[in-house]
Amino acid sequence: xxxxxxxxxxxxxxxxxxxxxxxxxxxxxxxxxxxxxxxxxxxxxxxxxxxxxxxxxxxxxxxxxxxxxxxxxxxxxxxxxxxxxxxxxxxxxxxxxxxxxxxxxxxxxxxxxxxxxxxxxxxxxxxxxxxxxxxxxxxxxxxxxxxxxxxxxxxxxxxxxxxxxxxxxxxxxxxxxxxxxxxxxxxxxxxxxxxxxxxxxxxxxxxxxxxxxxxxxxxxxxxxxxxxxxxxxxxxxxxxxxxxxxxxxxxxxxxxxxxxxxxxxxxxxxxxxxxxxxxxxxxxxxxxxxxxxxxxxxxxxxxxxxxxxxxxxxxxxxxxxxxxxxxxxxxxxxxxxxxxxxxxxxxxxxxxxxxxxxxxxxxxxxxxxxxxxxxxxxxxxxxxxxxxxxxxxx
Amino acid sequence: xxxxxxxxxxxxxxxxxxxxxxxxxxxxxxxxxxxxxxxxxxxxxxxxxxxxxxxxxxxxxxxxxxxxxxxxxxxxxxxxxxxxxxxxxxxxxxxxxxxxxxxxxxxxxxxxxxxxxxxxxxxxxxxxxxxxxxxxxxxxxxxxxxxxxxxxxxxxxxxxxxxxxxxxxxxxxxxxxxxxxxxxxxxxxxxxxxxxxxxxxxxxxxxxxxxxxxxxxxxxxxxxxxxxxxxxxxxxxxxxxxxxxxxxxxxxxxxxxxx
Numbered sequence: 001x002x003x004x005x006x007x008x009x010x011x012x013x014x015x016x017x018x019x020x021x022x023x024x025x026x027x028x029x030x031x032x033x034x035x036x037x038x039x040x041x042x043x044x045x046x047x048x049x050x051x052x053x054x055x056x057x058x059x060x061x062x063x064x065x066x067x068x069x070x071x072x073x074x075x076x077x078x079x080x081x082x083x084x085x086x087x088x089x090x091x092x093x094x095x096x097x098x099x100x101x102x103x104x105x106x107x108x109x110x111x112x113x114x115x116x117x118x119x120x121x122x123x124x125x126x127x128x129x130x131x132x133x134x135x136x137x138x139x140x141x142x143x144x145x146x147x148x149x150x151x152x153x154x155x156x157x158x159x160x161x162x163x164x165x166x167x168x169x170x171x172x173x174x175x176x177x178x179x180x181x182x183x184x185x186x187x188x189x190x191x192x193x194x195x196x197x198x199x200x201x202x203x204x205x206x207x208x209x210x211x212x213x214x215x216x217x218x219x220x221x222x223x224x225x226x227x228x229x230x231x232x233x234x235x236x237x238x239x240x241x242x243x244x245x246x247x248x249x250x251x252x253x254x255x256x257x258x259x260x261x262x263x264x265x266x267x268x269x270x271x272x273x274x275x276x277x278x279x280x281x282x283x284x285x286x287x288x289x290x291x292x293x294x295x296x297x298x299x300x301x302x303x304x305x306x307x308x309x310x311x312x313x314x315x316x317x318x319x320x321x322x323x324x325x326x327x328x329x330x331x332x333x334x335x336x337x338x339x340x341x342x343x344x345x346x347x348x349x350x351x352x353x354x355x356x357x358x359x360x361x362x363x364x365x366x367x368x369x370x371x372x373x374x375x376x377x378x379x380x381x382x383x384x385x386x387x388x389x390x391x392x393x394x
Numbered sequence: 395x396x397x398x399x400x401x402x403x404x405x406x407x408x409x410x411x412x413x414x415x416x417x418x419x420x421x422x423x424x425x426x427x428x429x430x431x432x433x434x435x436x437x438x439x440x441x442x443x444x445x446x447x448x449x450x451x452x453x454x455x456x457x458x459x460x461x462x463x464x465x466x467x468x469x470x471x472x473x474x475x476x477x478x479x480x481x482x483x484x485x486x487x488x489x490x491x492x493x494x495x496x497x498x499x500x501x502x503x504x505x506x507x508x509x510x511x512x513x514x515x516x517x518x519x520x521x522x523x524x525x526x527x528x529x530x531x532x533x534x535x536x537x538x539x540x541x542x543x544x545x546x547x548x549x550x551x552x553x554x555x556x557x558x559x560x561x562x563x564x565x566x567x568x569x570x571x572x573x574x575x576x577x578x579x580x581x582x583x584x585x586x587x588x589x590x591x592x593x594x595x596x597x598x599x600x601x602x603x604x605x606x607x608x609x610x611x612x613x614x615x616x617x618x619x620x621x622x623x624x625x626x627x628x629x630x631x632x633x634x635x636x637x638x639x640x641x642x643x644x645x646x647x648x649x650x651x652x653x
Contacts, residue, residue, distance in 0.1 A: 002522040002525070003522065011522075011523055012520060012523060013491055013519060013520075013523055015448050015517050015518060015543070015564075016517075016520050016541045016543040016549075016564065017544070017564060017567060017568075018545075019520050019522070019543075019545075019546070019549065020545050020547060020549065021545070160444065160445060165445060166445070169445050169447045172447050173447060173448075173450075173568070173569045176569060177567050177568030177569065178567070178568075179567065273496075274495075275496055276490075276491040276492045276495050276518070276526075277492050278445075278447070279518070284492075289493065289496065289497065290443075290467075290494075290495065290496025291444040291461065292444045292445050292492070
């Protein structure tokens with residue numbers, strides 16, 4: 001079995017042209033990850049620039065309203081650039097810089113990873129090109145402007161379904177044509193080894209903090225940790241330091257779109273099967289001939305037909321549970337959290353909020369749930385307004 | 395061992411790539427036959443994939459046209475069965491790992507053997523992952539073709555030493571598609587290949603003109619052309635066969651001038 005396996009999942013299913021690039025990346029990462037200077041520089045960026053540690057907020061009104069478990073919100077939405085994406089990007093950009101790269105390329109769905117990459121590139125004086133599905137450039141027009149304002153070039157991808165998977169494909173194509181000065185700053189725990197491991201390690205700061213914060217506030221570990229899952233970076237970041245704690249339920253909330261019994265869904269664990277795509281073996285939404293399915297979700301950030309290989313493994317072993325959440329449930333949760341706690345979550349994160357609303361009432365008041373709010377919802381307001389029938393455009 | 399070596403017994407080889415079902419399977423059959431009649435030594439048959447990450451816009455377009463036409467893997471197997479009633483040159487499939495994996499690797503590779511497919515080219519299956527399909531390919535006598543890229547450097551000897559069928563040398567960085575210039579030092583790559591294996595090697599990616607084909611074949615054992623042929627298909631659609639035939643003849647003449 002090749003490198004970078006999580007059970008049977010993972011691996012390096014990429015063109016030969018890219019093999020030396022991922023091998024060099026792995027070597028550089030193994031060298032720097034424990035290098036005291038690298039670790040010091042990255043913590044300084046996390047703390048001074050991104051605003052870490054992020055808060056673990058006790059949602060008292062939501063807790064009282066749902067009448068069950070105590071609910072805490074891990075506020076990744078309060079990070080600089082408004083999402084957890086900055087954690088991974090600062091790590092990868094710093095690593096790329098150490099490797100002598102001068103140019104970052106990235107894919108983006110909702111635009112959050114693109115904005116974070118453009119931000120890091122501006123900070124570190126690097127060139128930046130972001131690939132974004134044309135459909136998503138329309139859904140998330142404001143983020144396109146943000147990336148351009150930060151000095152990045154945004155290339156609308158018109159191939160396939162013109163969404164996140166096509167942006168990943170196009171970024172991979174660009175990387176094969178220009179490797180020597182370019183680092184592909186992949187935004188999730190997916191793709192070929194070593195990306196799923198590197199991205200997880202940079203996002204694992206989320207669960208490291210949750211663990212310390214909840215022990216301080218509650219004197220015990222949480223009963224459940226919930227996060228939304230597309231590729232799965234905020235979820236693996238939220239789960240990682242709890243994987244060894246059997247008492248902590250880990251729940252990933254997938255985008256079911258219009259429902260797992262329709263074709264308009266992006267719930268990979270619920271509707272996909274084992275396959276090989278975008279450099280990894282994992283579960284994918286696909287047809288009988290292995291053609292990748294044109295998935296759908298109201299959330300551009302979860303609109304991806306696969307799931308990271310470590311999640312596929314956590315599903316196989318039963319250590320984590322993956323549940324589908326529909327557009328309608330996510331939008332309800334988006335509005336609920338805004339009115340109840342005065343917090344507008346990203347529509348992606350609202351999927352996790354929605355599932356918490358289902359399970360919290362059935363739990364006892366001495367139990368604790370942590371929901372990771374992976375991002376803030378400003379970017380989604382116009383789209384949600386339109387979903388509710390209002391004629392609002394940015 | 396498969397019949398692939400036979401493709402390299404008529405002087406330098408010319409290897410056309412054709413996406414099955416672009417725009418329909420009847421056209422694919424006609425184009426394959428005319429390519430063979432005009433001197434093609436080995437046929438690379440593309441099984442379309444929804445997300446072909448190693449392809450440029452031209453072959454992406456062919457994949458899209460074929461899938462929009464509703465072509466299925468089983469229909470492509472039937473096409474090959476029908477072609478094998480009269481086509482004797484070696485034929486290989488070019489597709490992506492998921493098409494093989496998802497069909498059921500054993501069923502796919504056993505069917506290749508049964509219908510007369512000699513090899514498999516999977517651009518997203520590098521040396522490190524070939525264990526995914528290699529045991530089955532060996533069992534059924536289908537060659538799993540290895541690729542070498544301009545970035546392979548110290549990997550060339552490792553890949554060449556274990557290569558089967560023929561070696562596919564990628565001429566340039568990036569994805570498939572025609573290029574006005576090929577700047578990689580292919581001589582140097584081929585020298586390392588020759589030190590490590592006796593199997594033939596052919597160069598692909600970026601070749602469209604007879605002059606380029608002659609140059610590439612002069613440093614190797616043959617030239618592979620995809621996008622330039624797909625462009626003819628995109629232009630003439632169901633009437634493309636005679637135009638492809640004419641083009642293949644000019645390319646085979648060019649590569650033969652190397653000897």
